[in-house]
Amino acid sequence: MVHAENIAQKIQGAELVYVVASRPERAKKAADELGAKKWTTDPDVVFEDDSIDAVILVTPTSTHYDLIKKAAKHNKQIFVDKPITETVEQAKEVSALINETGVHCMVGFMRRFDPAYLEAKKRIEAGDIGKPLYFKGMSRDPGSPPEAVIKNSGGIFLDLCIHDFDIARFLMGSEVKSVTSLGSVQVHPFMHTYQDVDQAISFLEFESGAAADIEGSRNSTYGYDIRGEVVGTDGAMQIGTIRKENVTLLNAKGSTYENIPVFQSKFQEAFLIEMNHFIKCIQNNEKPLVNEVDGLASLQVAAAATEAFLQKSKITIA
Numbered sequence: 218m219v220h221a222e223n224i225a226q227k228i229q230g231a232e233l234v235y236v237v238a239s240r241p242e243r244a245k246k247a248a249d250e251l252g253a254k255k256w257t258t259d260p261d262v263v264f265e266d267d268s269i270d271a272v273i274l275v276t277p278t279s280t281h282y283d284l285i286k287k288a289a290k291h292n293k294q295i296f297v298d299k300p301i302t303e304t305v306e307q308a309k310e311v312s313a314l315i316n317e318t319g320v321h322c323m324v325g326f327m328r329r330f331d332p333a334y335l336e337a338k339k340r341i342e343a344g345d346i347g348k349p350l351y352f353k354g355m356s357r358d359p360g361s362p363p364e365a366v367i368k369n370s371g372g373i374f375l376d377l378c379i380h381d382f383d384i385a386r387f388l389m390g391s392e393v394k395s396v397t398s399l400g401s402v403q404v405h406p407f408m409h410t411y412q413d414v415d416q417a418i419s420f421l422e423f424e425s426g427a428a429a430d431i432e433g434s435r436n437s438t439y440g441y442d443i444r445g446e447v448v449g450t451d452g453a454m455q456i457g458t459i460r461k462e463n464v465t466l467l468n469a470k471g472s473t474y475e476n477i478p479v480f481q482s483k484f485q486e487a488f489l490i491e492m493n494h495f496i497k498c499i500q501n502n503e504k505p506l507v508n509e510v511d512g513l514a515s516l517q518v519a520a521a522a523t524e525a526f527l528q529k530s531k532i533t534i535a
Contacts, residue, residue: 218247219485220273220296223492225251231496235263260284264291271499274298275325278376279369282307285322289314294499295322296492300379300519301512303371308516312509323495323505324512326383328443330494331487337447337456338388347451349389352421352429354381354445357437361405361415372413374398374522378433381445382421382522383507383515388447391425393518395533398526404436412527419522 225233236256238244248256263269264287271294274284282302288295289311301324302308315322328334341349356377361367370376386392400414408415415435422428444457498505521532 218251219488220275220492221247221251221253223489224273224496225253227489228493228496230500234269235266237263261287264288264293270294271296271495277369278303278371282311285311286314289318289320289322292318292320294320294495296325296495297322297512298325299383299512300324300371300375300516301509302516303375305513305517305520308509308513312513315509321498321502321504322509322512323498324507324509324515325491326380326507326511326515327484327487327491328380328384329387329507330490331484332490333456334384334388334445337445337454340454341388341390341447341449345452346447346449346454349425349447349449350427351448352385352389352427352431352445353448354385354429354431355434355442356381356432357434357442359437359439359441361408361435364407367405367408367413368411370413371519372411372523373400373415373417373433373435374419374526375516375519377435378417378419378431378522379515379519381431381433382419382518383511384445385421385429385431386511386514386518388445389423389425389427389429391423391427392514393421393521393534394424395422395531396420396518396521396525397531398522400526414526417526419525421518 221233221236224231233251233253234255236244236248236251236253237260238247239258241258244256244258263272272288274281274295274297276284278300281297285295285297302311358377396419398417398419400417402408402414403416405415417433419431446456447454495505517534521534525532
């Protein structure tokens, strides 16, 4: 709901017209709460409405391929949640269609719009840490999604670690050339059924010669923990914190602070900046800063990481 709320309540020059959901009661309830004029359970109704300029696709990954194709063929500007599609082949096909139809497509890698990551990128480009040599990324979720979601998620590398794969490309200013991945099931036995894991680590090698390690976890019982670090020839840049607020309580028992509970709290500002950027791109007919090219590149890394895990070998990205 975060994108719909931002469009409906916080972004000037944009109007939320439709809410689409698979269940009619959910679609109607959300439309009423957000003040949307219409609701439906059929996405085709929106695609075929000539008054609609753009669509925001926050749906299961398995639906992205068909929905993006329909949106492009109906000349709708597209915002799609990560990953852009389920497979690299699908991403290449929709990228070609996007270029052919001339619509704009933005992929929802919100960390690129988070003020902390933007400041880190700015300082890296200014040379504050010298040449980037190594990236360390960590994404720890406070639990696993339900089994029904994991079943269709594409696995931890595609569903969770892809955020770190993308931000690593962004901060290091280089594409990934090879991936090695390991993983295990520590807490959620049902993941064995889907060849998935709840604890994973990937080692990346970049075309620039730099490297990275990225941890993905579904087992962070203490909160939503997203942090990163870039090590350079002249210093290092640490990004992110587990703290919900920059406040520490001191008393006779010691010191404490509150942790970030969920990802919506962590990236609330980033989601708004991200959607503002998308709307401005539509208004000015400009290509989004995070587009289908990035969607494909980061998906290639995630697919390679999955293959590396399954084959227990290093995978080179062509």
